[in-house]
Amino acid sequence: MTISFSELDFLKPELGAEFTGDGVHFAVFSAHAESIDLCLFSPDGKEETARMALPKREGDIWSGYVAGLKPGTVYGYRAHGPYDPSAGHRFNPNKLLLDPYAKQIKGELVWDDALYGYRIGAEEGDLSFDERDSAPFALKGVVQDPSFDWDGDEAIRRPWTDTIIYEAHVRGMTMLHPDVPEDLRGTFLGMSSDPIVDHLVKLGITAVEVLPIQYFPDDRYLLEKDLRNYWGYQTLGFFAPQPRFMSGDRITEFKTMVKHFHAAGIEVIMDVVYNHTAEGSERGPTLSFRGLDNLSYYRLSPGDKRHSYDTTGTGNTLNVAHPMVLRMVLDSLRYWVGVMHVDGFRFDLASTLGRTRHVEFDRDGGFFDAIRQDPVLAGVKLIAEPWDVGDGGYQVGGFPHPFREWNDKYRDDVRRYWKGDEGLVSGLSQRLTGTAVQFNHSDRGATTSVNLLSAHDGFTLADTVSYDGKHNEANGEDNRDGHSANHSHNMGWEGPTDDPGIAEARARRRRNMMATLLLSQGVPMILGGDEVGNSQGGNNNAYCQDNEIGWTDWSGLDDPFVDFCRRMIALRKEHGCLRPERFLDGSSGDGPTEIAWFREDGHPMDEAAWGDAGRRLVMLYLAKTAQADDGQQIADQLLLVFNAGGDCEIRLPSPNGVARWQRVLDTGAEAPFEQVDAQEQTTSPGASVLVFSPAG
The missing domain is CATH 2.60.40.1180 (Golgi alpha-mannosidase II)
Structure with missing residues (x-):
């Protein structure tokens, strides 16, 4: 079959690669490119079989329609334009670029110096220009057929007053569970298998908040240390499920997971990272956004557009103040709700999303306005991590309705109170009653605070009562990484112990803290594994530990604390006075x-x-x-x-x-x-x- 663009005047409003039934319509945004090539590849992604310049430009949307193409087609883009880093432009057609709207991504990223737009080691640094073809190492998109038999599946839309959140990692939850089939461990199908779902239902959980499942690569520096990106907070594909979480190569496995959870009455909330991407700073690779339109997709330093403006600590910041970047974020959110049927989102470093063109946080900014007026998104669960690392980034209490917010003040004050710190009764009273001092304004409700004792970032509950200090040596950073102010107490011995007195004191403090959480007004969130006494050996920053350090240890499944948590959740559900609106x-x-x-x-x-x-x-x-x-x-x-x-x-x-x-x-x-x-x-x-x- 000869591959060429149709001469028909075919224009679709959607960006990305859309299968029409007779062919595929391709569309991508770039305001500053001079031309963009569509590249097609063999099914294994190894051989480039066709390269054609997209023939149409409407505003800043480049598009073309290829008749006869079917789902499964592997593709990417090359963008032509100025390579002028001082002006913010980093176009390099030698670099194959991932479609920002790709619904599925082929394989894993293979790190090579050819992925960089400049010559690694060159005297001019990132001002140099690299002519090597990155296609053998780069990621490619896969055209998808969005059809799926949902069999009447509908959103649950449970009230916030009745919500119990369980934060979990797809691999971490399933890799060591003895009853999850081995071939499904680490996958969406394993996450929604009967042993996991039954456990959550018996516990009383109403919503699972999964750590990032949108496509993310492993960081090069981690692979060089024989580690990998376990948590996934380095998104590159905002529409594509992570391939390592699929047992096969079908994205319908994610839909199957959602469908199974819904059938059990459990909502699915996605942890999403729209504040930055995996491309890093100006010295990072050219994988997608940087090569398509660096000046539009990223915030750049006002004084020198050669450099990234970073409020996230990762090297770059996504420029959601740009209307087309904001559209991409909204299109992504709508895709996960409308096509993948998720029930809500937790936004990582959400303060960055509220930064305006002048980079200050603005609770009335464009991102929040767009969410609140959107008929699809305004009705789903929205949770903000209300801080970033930029100036003025700590914004607990500063987000508009309908956002709920993670409350780190709750975590710290409850830990300190039960540790015996002085002067905490007043602080505890605020946390028990929804932290009104932060959240009781602008007609926000008593469910605004998402209360937590622990989360993926920091000590588990068991480690909070077992370690005075962090033990992150396995991360390869000489224990310098991770928080030092954990408000933890080892009860007399650092780490595991056979001393029955210490063991009972630790168990009692865990009961006290879990009881406090479930008796507090607001929305409780339990870290997956806390109910079974999961420990990370004192590692409070297991972002790179895709192994038994980071995975949930289910050996405590029969521990009395599991039943205690179940009965505490039941007590909360029984008493409306604990759950005011x-x-x-x-x-x-x-x-x-x-x-x-x-x-x-x-x-x-x-x-x-x-x-x-x-x-x-x-x-x-x-x-x-x-x-x-x-x-x-x-x-x-x-x-x-x-x-x-x-x-x-x-x-x-x-x-x-x-x-x-x-x-x-x-x-x-x-x-x-x-x-x-x-x-x-x-x-x-x-x-x-x-x-x-x-x-x-």
Whole structure:
């Protein structure tokens, strides 16, 4: 078959490679290219079989239609234009470029100096020009047929008040699970296999937040150290699933995973990285965006366009202030929702996405406006990691509705409170009630804070109570990488121990912290593996550990802590007073009291009590009210006791006329959830969380 562009006046609005049923329409953006070549390859991607200049240009969209091409066609682009780094241009037609809209990517990147637009080692550095062909080493796109039998699958759209998030890594969750079939371990199909789904359903999880699954390569410097990019925060293909997570070569495996989770009532949230790409700084390779239009796709230094402007710590920053780059991000998000049926997104270093043309963060910026007016995206779950490494990048509380935000203040204050740091009662009270001081503005709700004890970045929960310091030696950076302020405590011994006293103290603190998380207002997020006591050996930056350090150890599957987590989640779901939609301010008006704070003597907390740095105990009363014909009535109420000190006599208060209480949780008891009638004067065991509900 002779390959050539059709002379028909065929124009489609979509960018990328779109199969029409009779052929393929190719379209790519570049504002500064002089011409762009479409290159077709053999099915294995090794031989270039055709090269043709895209014949049409509408504005800055280059396009062409090839009749007779089918799904499975392997392709890439070459862009012609000025190579003038000082002006921000780095066109080099010797470099094969990945389509930014590629729905599937062929193979893995093979690192070679030919992938760079300049000559590695040249005296002129990145001002030099490299003439070698990068095609033998470069990534190629694969034309896709988007059809898939969803069999009635629909989005779940569970309310935020009922959401329990479980952050997990597709490979990490499945590589060591004894019941996941070996041929499916590390894949989307393994992630959605019965053993994993059954575990999450029994635990009570409502949403899985998967670490990056959009295409990412392994960093060259990691491969040179016999490591690899495990976490995946170096995206290059914003529309393509990561091939290493597929058991075969069909992207429908991702759809199958989503379909299985939906059938079990579990939403799928994707961790996405739109703040930078894997091309790095101006000294990085030319793989896609840099070669197509460096000046448009990336933020460049205002004083010298030769250099990247970096607010992400990775060498480059995607220029979402450019309308066509913003369109690419929005098209990508809509693709994952509309075609792949995901339920939401967690945005990595989201402050970068809010930076305007003047690079300051703007909560009313174009990206946020575009999301909020989009009929597809405005209704899905949106979570921001509310910081980046640029000036003014820490923006916890600064994002607009409908974004929720990771709350690192929650993590730090809860860890410090149970570690015994002084002056934390006031901070704990803020975290228990949704961190209103940060989030209660602009009509944002009490579910704005995503509360976490641990996440992929940092210590696991087990390591938080087992190590005083980080142990990242395996990363090959002399333990210099990773956070040093972990607010952790080893309870008397660094690392694993056979000492029964230390082991019990650690188990108790894990129960206290997990109970605190699930009794707090906001949206709880559990790190996958924390419920089974997974440890990374003190490594708090396992980004490059695609091995037993980074994988979940399931040997603790029968540990009592798993059942504790399950029952705590069930307790949260049972009590609406733990899951308010609006912030509670303590003013009851003419109705019942909805929130109140008490000392151990049963009297309300006063200014002196809040200011007492040595205080280790606080009681929180919560009530959910319902509207009745004769006014507001109490629908649900609990009394919570958080005691980080020693054994203490407490007097249970009687808010809203509660006559008697029964204890429904004691994290220090052998049977934590045994229901026991409580006396007005009772004992709060040291280092424990107690929960009381009205008796009778």
